[in-house]
Amino acid sequence: MHMIQELSHNSTVALKCPTAEAEAVMAAAAAEFRGQARLPRFAAPRRYELRLRPDLAACVFSGEASVAVDVSAPTRFLVLNAADLAVDRASIRFQGLAPAEVSVFEEDEILVLEFAGELPLGEGVLAMRFNGTLNDQMRGFYRSKYEYKGETKNMAVTQFESVDARRCFPCWDEPSFKAKFKLTLEVPSELVALSNMPIVNEKIAGPIKTVEYEESPVMSTYLVAIVVGLFDYIEGVTSEGNKVRVYTQVGKSNQGKFALDVGVKSLNLYKEFFDTPYPLPKLDMVAIPDFTNGAMENYGLVTYREIYLLFDEQSSSASTKQNVAITVAHELAHQWFGNLVTMEWWTHLWLNEGFATWMSYLAVDSFFPEWNIWTQFLDSTTSALKLDSLAESHPIEVEIHHASEIDSIFDSISYDKGASVIRMLQSYLGAERFQKALASYIKKYAYSNAKTEDLWAVLEEVSGEPVKNLMTTWTKKQGYPVIGVKLKGHDVELEQDQFLLDGSSDSGMWIVPITLGCNSHDMQKRFLLKHKFSDIKGINSQYDDQDRQNSGNFWIKLNIDETGFYRVKYDDELTTALRNALQMKKLSLMDKIGIVEDAHALSIAGKQTLSSLLHLLYACRDEDDFSVLSHINSVTSSVAKISIDATPELAGEIKQLFIKLLLPTAEKLGWDHKNSESHLDAMLRPVLLVGLVHLGHDKTISEGVRRFQIFFDDRNTSLLPPDTRKAAYLSVMHNVSSTNRSGYDALLKIYRESTEVEERLNVLGILSSCQDKDIVLESLNFIFTDEVRNQDAYLVLRSVIIDARETAWSWLKENWDRIMKTFAASAILSDYVKSIVTLFTSKEKEAEISQFFATRTKPGFKRALKQSLENVRISARWVDGIRGEAELAQTVHDLLIKL
Known part of the structure; x- marks a missing residue:
């Protein structure tokens, strides 16, 4: 409001000033916009008419915009966004008036139009022409490459979230500036041209066709979408009669059947859940070869990276099938939570992403109950807990001061913590009340914008619970508690503090929904922990000391089924009791995961010993569930890596201990699919085989190499189906060196010959998993070639192993300028930093890395760099703690004997 008032005042004063002074005042007023996060509110768009002409050969486009703008306060300025566009200044008119000055602030991506006189109040039309480039940055209006009949072709694609619509047309590029859109495209007549709405008219004139689309309902600029290229499609229809199509590259439409089925089911489910029909006449889902994100929820035209939309029964893995289902369900949930009701500003991004993440699991659980997907949801919670235990984390609601900061909050806090606190709130309120409240929220704010407080108000009204008071600290405060x-x-004492992985403590306070089970999941206590301390009287009075000491007869577990977003630290007696309960299989799958993950985090933070963690893992030795073993595998991988630096003399024995933990179930599953096995068994097999290869299990590696050799000679062999190829590829890389590179060359040959996206990604994801410096450098340099799409390059970095980290760090430093030039406009840059920096575990290396980036940090990866450096310091501290454990060697030896 301050900005609006001041600008209005400056505009009025300038009318009364001499020319030179007026120009100075206007310049000062225009400069007021520089560095601002938000556009002024004295003018807002109501309707855009856009006409765009992409030239796919020259990779440029031209366009015209006519925008109905409502001027609501006295001003002589129109302020909007534009970036990387050449605006024809002579073409700019507002109600027939040409601007006296046109100012472009490139750094802030703002276009300021200064008029000689005060603009008339009410609605007027702003018109202009512009030109732009179909860029290679996978943002704005860009070009993607694909193969058709042996030739490389270009398609034109948009990716506008978060602030890149301004790279396609001048606009008010903020979520709250909702408007209607009427699009017209002029494209080559042989191509498919898609946008948010159905085609209303199409005219062909020789090589060019003009495609006109229906006017959209009001929506935010970041949801506008255009795709132009050659496609096949398959089609379905919802119960309400909405057409749903999946568009693929020519010849691949069969791979869209699974996504189409999930898409139709999702729209039907969400219509019932939100008690609101899908708002548009059609929904298209398109597989894009070059795509930064996993997918993008554009209204009525959802775009996907190919690996997240296409599934083939013969060539795709079980994990790909599951990822496609979750991704499609996520993006279609956005059609209500995000598109119909949109966050007011990026501070409230979690309203979009947290709810879409949570809803996707709800939908997939409905479609595929045998997948046990809510247990797998704990992967998301674990990811969020890990990131949010850093001092360099951020609240769910984070203040955004500049457009360049927005991309950095598309992270596990907005998605996974957001979804996890939603699950916690639903558990507290009850599923029925929660659903009813969400339906009310969607109806109340349909076609408009909302803030977090608006959601809390509706939930309070419907449920009668003090939701705002309960949830405010969870969204506005960084971090989460550990409950001691x-x-x-016969009593239990609880104490809460903020949990930080660096071992420090903070007296943070949350209102925590506590669930507590004592020797049973059926008999639970539920209450809110509102203070630092709380006592629970007489909870174990029915058990005497002997019962409490008997194996499995007595245990207490907080956070039943891990519905709460917090960690739990038990005293020694309760830790032992839970370990016994694990061995006796008296806990749920989710509780097993929570206990293991909490113990891992507490060990890293120095709150429990590594020996204690190893005893707990030993108690899980007979586990065979996919989700539980996936988490155990992740923990063992973490410990095996840190042991190389912390206790090299024990590292080999620690790996052997973990091999013995994983091997029984791996041998039971074997390498070959069985007709009677479940989806979860098919998911577990590659997890265990890959884990054993990383741990250096000779028998698994030998078998992987054997099967790979057969597969290389006969790609149709049944000995190496998609699920187990990564394990075989890693086995091959285990023996590769610069003097024995035949396996490496064979993998490159597979990469170059394969037309399957999953297969190519599998190869990319293991190419640098090698100790040999020359091979690692060759793999890292491979990402700069035309053979690797920019979106996939991070996979090569993620596969660098500890032994090659110095080689990778040297390569990163030497190539940083080139990397910045290639990826500066992309969130992928953060992956480069995280993948390599977090391999290190010493304060000296942290200082070296800090010094290197001191003059090279950019807003897009600044947060990722700080978090990565903090992780290095945390690892260094964990190393020191492990070195100080006198009993560790004896623990490892004793457990090896027992196994």
């Missing part, structure tokens, strides 16, 4: 649990006679 101690036995005091």
Whole structure:
């Protein structure tokens, strides 16, 4: 409001000033916009008419915009966004008036139009022409390459979230500036041209066709979408009669059947859940070869990276099938939560992403209950807990001060923590009340914008619970609590503090929904922990000391089924009791995962010993569930890596211990698919085989190499189906060196010959998993070639192993300028930093990395760099703690003997 008032005042004063002074005042007023996060509110768009002409051969486009603008306060300025566009200044008119000055602030991506006189209040039309480039940055209006009949072709694609619509047309590029859109495209007549709405008219004139689309309902600029290229499609229809199509590259439409089925089911489910029909006449889902994100929820035209939309029964893995289902369900949930009701500003991004993440699991659980997907949801919670235990984390609601900061919050906090606190709130309120409240929220704010507080108000009204008071600290405060649990006679004492992985403590306070089970999941206590301390009286009074000491007869577990977003630290007696309960299989799958993950985090933070963690893992030795073993595998991988630096003399034995933990179930599953096995068994097999290869299990590696050799000679062999190829590829890389590179060359040959996206990604994801410096450098340099799409390059970095980290760090430093030039406009840059920096575990290396980036940090990866450096410091501290454990060697030896 301050900005609006000041600008209005300056505009009025300038009318009364001499020319030179007026120009100075206007310049000062225009400069007011520089560095601002938000556009002024004295003018807002109501309707865009856009006409675009992409030239796919020259990779440029031209366009015209006519925007109905409502001027609501006295001003002589129109302020909007434009970036990387050549605006024809002579063409700019507002109600027939040409601007006296046109100012472009490139750094802030703002276009300021200064008129000689005060603009008339009410609605007027702003018109202009412009030109732009179909860029290679996978943002704005860009070009993607694909193969058709042996030739490389270009398609034109948009990716506008978060602030890149301004790279396609001048606009008010903020979520709250909702408007209607009427698009017209002029494209080559042989191509498919898609946008948000159905085609209303199409005219062909020789090589060019003009495609006119229906006018859209009001929506935000970041949801506008255009795709132009050669495609096949398959079609379905919802129960309400909405057409749903999946568009693929020519000849691949069969791979869209699974996504189409999930898409139709999702729209039907969400219509019932939100008690609101899908708002548009059609929904298209398109597989894009070059795409930064996993997918983008554009209204009525959802775009996907190919690996997240296409599934082939013969060539795709079980994990790909599951990822496609979750991704499609996520993006279609956005059609309500994000598109119909849109966050007011990026501070509230979590309203979009947290709810779409949570809803996707709800939908997939409905479609595929045998997948046990809510147990797998704990992967998301674990990811969020890990990131949010850093001092360099951020609240769910984070203040955005500049457009360049927005991309950095598309992270596990907005998605996974957001979804996890939603699950926690639903568990507290109850599923029925929660659903009813969400339906009310969608109806109340349909076709408009909302803030977090608006959601809390509706939930309070419907549920009668103090939702705002309960949830405010979870969204506005960074971090989460660890609940300490101690036995005091027959009572239990609880204490909360903020949990930080660096071992420091903070007296943070949350209102925590506590669930507590004592020797049973059926008998639970539920209450809100509102203070630092709380006592639970007489909870174990029915058990005497002997019962409490008997194996499995007594245990207490907080956070039943891990519905709460917090960690739990038990005293020694309760830790032992839970370990016994694990061995006796008296806990749910989710509780097993929570206990293992909490123990891992507490060990890293120095709150529990590594020996204690190893005893807990030993208690899980007979586990065979996919989700539980996936988490155990992740923990063992983490410990095996840190042991190389912390205790090299024990590292080999620690790996052997973990091999013995994973091997029984791996041998039971074997390498070959069985007709009777479940989807989860098919998911578990590659997890265990890959884990064993990373741990250096000779028998698994030998078998992987054997099967690979057969597969290389006969790609149709049944000995190496998609699920187990990564394990075989890693086995091959285990023996590769610059003097024995035949396996490496064979993998490159597979990469170059394969037309399957998943297969190519599998190869990319293991190419640098090698100790040999020359091979690692060759793999890292491979990402600069035309053979690797920019979106996939990070996979090569993620596969660098500890032994090659110095080689990778040297390569990163030497190539940083080139990397910045290639990826500066992309969130992928953060992956480069995280993948390599977090391999290190010493304060000296942290200082070296900090010094290198001191003059090279950019807003797009600044947060990722700080978090990565903090992780290095945390690892260094964990290393020191492990070195100080006198009993560790004996623990490892004892457990090896027992196994």
